[in-house]
Amino acid sequence: xxSPGCDRVGSTxxxxxxxxxxxxxxxxxxxxxxxxxxxxxxxLISVPKHTAPxxxxxxxxxxxxxxxxxxxxxxxxxxxxxxxLEPPCKPLEQCPVIDSQGLGVGLGLEVPxxxxxxxxxxxxxxxxSIVLGEVMKDIETACKLLNITSEPMEWNxxxxxKWLLWTExxxxxxxxxxxxxxxxGKDLCSMTEEDFRQRSxxxxxxxxxxxxxxxxxxxxxxxxxxxxxxxHSAEETCPEADSSCSSQPIHLWQFLRQLLLKPHNYxxxxxxxxxxxxxFKIENSAYVARLWGLRKNRPAMNxxxxxxxxxxxxxxxxxxxxxxxxxxVYQFVHPV
DNA sequence: CATAAGGAATACC
DNA sequence: GGTATTCCTTATG
Numbered sequence: 001x002x003s004p005g006c007d008r009v010g011s012t013x014x015x016x017x018x019x020x021x022x023x024x025x026x027x028x029x030x031x032x033x034x035x036x037x038x039x040x041x042x043x044l045i046s047v048p049k050h051t052a053p054x055x056x057x058x059x060x061x062x063x064x065x066x067x068x069x070x071x072x073x074x075x076x077x078x079x080x081x082x083x084x085l086e087p088p089c090k091p092l093e094q095c096p097v098i099d100s101q102g103l104g105v106g107l108g109l110e111v112p113x114x115x116x117x118x119x120x121x122x123x124x125x126x127x128x129s130i131v132l133g134e135v136m137k138d139i140e141t142a143c144k145l146l147n148i149t150s151e152p153m154e155w156n157x158x159x160x161x162k163w164l165l166w167t168e169x170x171x172x173x174x175x176x177x178x179x180x181x182x183x184x185g186k187d188l189c190s191m192t193e194e195d196f197r198q199r200s201x202x203x204x205x206x207x208x209x210x211x212x213x214x215x216x217x218x219x220x221x222x223x224x225x226x227x228x229x230x231x232h233s234a235e236e237t238c239p240e241a242d243s244s245c246s247s248q249p250i251h252l253w254q255f256l257r258q259l260l261l262k263p264h265n266y267x268x269x270x271x272x273x274x275x276x277x278x279x280f281k282i283e284n285s286a287y288v289a290r291l292w293g294l295r296k297n298r299p300a301m302n303x304x305x306x307x308x309x310x311x312x313x314x315x316x317x318x319x320x321x322x323x324x325x326x327x328x329v330y331q332f333v334h335p336v
Numbered sequence: 337c338a339t340a341a342g343g344a345a346t347a348c349c
Numbered sequence: 350g351g352t353a354t355t356c357c358t359t360a361t362g
Binding site: 251298300301304306308316327 | 352353354355356362
C-alpha cells in the first residue's frame with residue numbers, strides 16, 4: 001500500500017469507511033477483549049477512556065495487527081483532538097472519499113496550511129495508509145480462510161452465506177443468514193442500505209457497511225494491481241502464504257497458522273504463547289472449531305473432531321504437545 | 337465435564 | 350493413498 005498508484009486511485013475510489021467509531025476492523029479487537037475482561041491482545045493500542053473521544057477520532061487507536069502507530073502520529077492526533085471549537089465530525093456518508101483530505105475530514109480534522117500543515121498531512125497520510133493496508137490484509141486473510149474471492153460481485157449464494165456467517169462470528173452479530181438466503185453476490189451488491197435494514201433491523205446497516213468496505217477494497221485492489229503486478233502484491237499482503245495462498249484444499253495446520261497471524265482479529269480465540277517456539281493456545285475451542293467448519297463446509301465440526309485432526313499431526317511431526325503439556329496448548333514442530 | 341489420546345471406519349480429493 | 354471426518358473408548362484433572 002501507499003504506492004503512488006494507490007494514492008492516485010485512492011483519490012478517485014470512494015471508500016465508505018462509515019465513521020471510525022463504527023469501523024469494526026479497527027475496534028473489534030478492543031471490543032472483544034473488553035467484553036471478555038481479558039488482557040488486550042498484543043499490538044493493540046489502548047488508551048485511557050478519557051483520552052478516547054466520542055467522535056470518530058477514537059478509531060485511530062486501532063489494533064493494527066502487529067503494527068503500531070508512531071508516537072508522533074498519536075501525539076498529533078491527540079493534539080488535534082484537544083483543539084477547541086473543532087467542527088463536529090461529519091458522518092462518513094458525507095465524506096466517503098478516502099484520500100488524504102478525506103481522512104482528515106473523516107476524523108473531524110482540518111488540514112492546515114503551511115509547513116506544519118504539510119507535516120501533519122504526511123502524518124495523516126501515514127495513518128491512512130496503515131489503516132487501508134490493514135483493511136486490505138484483513139480481507140485477504142478472510143478470503144483465504146473462507147476460500148472465497150475478495151470480489152463480492154463474483155460470489156455465489158454459498159459464498160454469500162459464508163461471508164455472512166464469518167462476519168457474524170467475527171463481529172458477534174446476530175445470525176441473519178436466513179434472511180439473505182439464495183442471494184448471490186451480485187444480488188447483494190445491488191441492494192441498498194435500506195434493503196439491508198429491511199431484512200435485518202438489528203445489523204443490516206452494519207452488514208451493508210461491511211459489504212461496502214469489501215467492494216471498495218476489491219475495487220482498489222483491482223486498480224492498484226493491474227496485470228502481473230498482482231502477484232507481487234499478493235505476496236506482499238500474505239508473505240507467508242506462498243503455496244498455501246492458492247486456496248482450495250487447506251490443511252488444518254495452515255489454517256491455524258493463518259489465524260495466529262492475525263492476532264487482532266482472532267487473538268481472542270487462538271494466540272501464540274511463544275511464537276519463537278511455535279507454541280500456541282486455543283483460547284476458545286468451540287469458536288476455532290466453528291471457523292474451521294466454516295472453512296471446510298463442515299457444519300458439524302466441533303473441537304472433539306478438530307483436536308483429533310491435530311493429533312494426527314503428532315505422528316507426522318507437524319504439531320506436537322509442548323514439553324509441559326497444558327490443556328488446549330499445542331506446538332508447531334517447525335516454527336516459522 | 338472438558339480435554340486428551342488414539343483405534344477404527346468412512347469420506348473426500 | 351493421504352488427509353480429514355466421524356464416532357468411539359479410556360484416561361485425567
